[in-house]
Structures are given as structure tokens and as C-alpha cells.
Amino acid sequence: MGMYFIFVTGTAGSGKTTLTASLIDFLTQAGMDVAAANLDPAVERLPYVPDFDVRQYVDAGEIMRKYGLGPNSSLVAATDMALTKATEIREEMDKLRANYVIVDTPGQIELFAYRNSGRMLLTLLSEDSKSVNLFLLDSFLTKEPRSYLSLLLLSSSVKFRLNLPQVNLLSKVDLLTPQELEKITAWSEGEELIDALGIVDDNSYELASSVIQYASSPPTPVSAIEGKGLGKFTLKFREFSQAERTTTPRNLTPIYNILLTRFYTNESKGSRCPGLQENNRGCS
Secondary structure, eight states: OOOEEEEEEESTTSSHHHHHHHHHHHHHHTTOOEEEEEOOTTOOOOSSOOSEEGGGTOOHHHHHHHHTOOHHHHHHHHHHHHGGGHHHHHHHHHTOOOSEEEEEOOSOTHHHHTOHHHHHHHHHHHTTSEEEEEEEEETTGGGSHHHHHHHHHHHHHHHHHHTSOEEEEEEOGGGSOHHHHHHHHHHTTSHHHHHHTOSOOHHHHHHHHHHHHHHOSOOEEOBTTTTBTHHHHHHHHHHHTTSOOOOOOOOOOHHHHHHHHHHHHHHHHTOSSSOSSSOOSOOO
């Protein structure tokens, strides 16, 4: 088999790096050859040894000082600048020999939900290899129904933007009580989540229904600390390894398409700082 790329994405603090380390151990113990890639140019310590480390090419701290950027803008700029090292990065990736490459990503989820540079960097790493995206829903944030729905919307945006097979994971479930996990699991079925939202306007109801339908399957509960759920979702992405990349989803409702269109239009026309490729100054 060729190399299979597993991208680990999610909001800041959702447990991406810890899960990456646990997943490396899990697959290694299962007899797989595993390589690790770190895409966070600002991380100070890692619980695993990366075979590829973007910090060898860009330093978010140095970019912050040199251009007077804030923490978030420096990470976006670092990702843009990493793409200027495309030849060197591609050469390094070609040297990897592994069944699976686990790719740990930064917490700036806008890189993968809205910006071209994040998607381009993932494509640069994986090239034509089969890939799957793991999107982590932070269990701490999912305790409230509107927050849970917002995370589903964000995961849908990432899936739409990356155009990759995606598995949603409910992370850090060891921090949930059995009652909380049962409630969130029930929300995943759809109807109970709609009821839990309370009174919403027609547009919000339609959007909520569309996001739930687009999610297609409930998030898999996992705990990187306890190892819970790792075997279950690895079976899912092994199924993806037998298929080609997905095409652009077509079951989005008009309201969701409208939301996406409005965002991308605003990003290109109305934003004061639509991207850092041409302007390395921070946004205010």
C-alpha cells in the first residue's frame, strides 16, 4: 500500500496533539509503519518525535517579532511562508517510508475552514496519496446545544473546504460524565438537538437541520488519554483508504450555500486583511 495521510484538525485546545501522539502509539502497536508530521510553527513542545516538522522552515515567533504581528496573524503568515518552501518540503516528504502519516495541525482552524494556504499546504504534503481528515469536536464545548451545533457547522465548513473524507470525533470524553456523554450522543441523532435549541427562527431551524443532515453520522467518542474509541474510528478511515477522494458535496441546502458564498465574497472584497501573502502586516 502507498502512504495514507491522516490530518488531525479542530479548534484550539480540542486535543489534536495529544490524539496525534496516542494514534501514533496505537497504529505502531498494531504493526503499522507510522510517520508523524507537525504543521504548527508555534508549538514549543511535542509529546512525539516528528518525522517532518514545519518549524524547520518557518518560525512563528521570529515572524511575529520581524513583522510586528500578533500570535494569530503570525501563524497565518507562517503557513503562507511555508508554501514558498514547497520544493524543499516535497523533497522531504518523498523521503518518508510509512504506511500512515499522522499530520498534527495548528489550532487556528480558519487556516482550513476559510483560507487557501491551509488547504494548499495539506495538498503539498499528501500530493496524490489517499487522505482522511479527523475533525475534533471539543467535548467541553459540546455540552451546550448551540455550541454543539456551531461545531458541527464548522466541521462541515472544513469538510467542504478541504474536500476530503472526514471523520468527526468527540474528543476528551474522559472529561464527560456518563450523563453528559449520553445527552450529546442523543443530540447526534438530530431531533433531540433541534428540541434542545429551544425557540429559533425559520432560517436557523433550516440551517440546523441541514448541518445535522450533512454531518451524516454521529461523531465518534474518543479519549486520547484512555485510548477509548481509537480502534473504532481507525476502522472508518481504513474504509476510506479503499476509496478515492470525495467530490464536492451536493446535498447542501440553499441556505448553507448562501452562507458560504457570503463569507467568501466578503473575504475577497470587504475584508481589511483578506490574506497575508501580499501584505505581511497584522490585521487590526
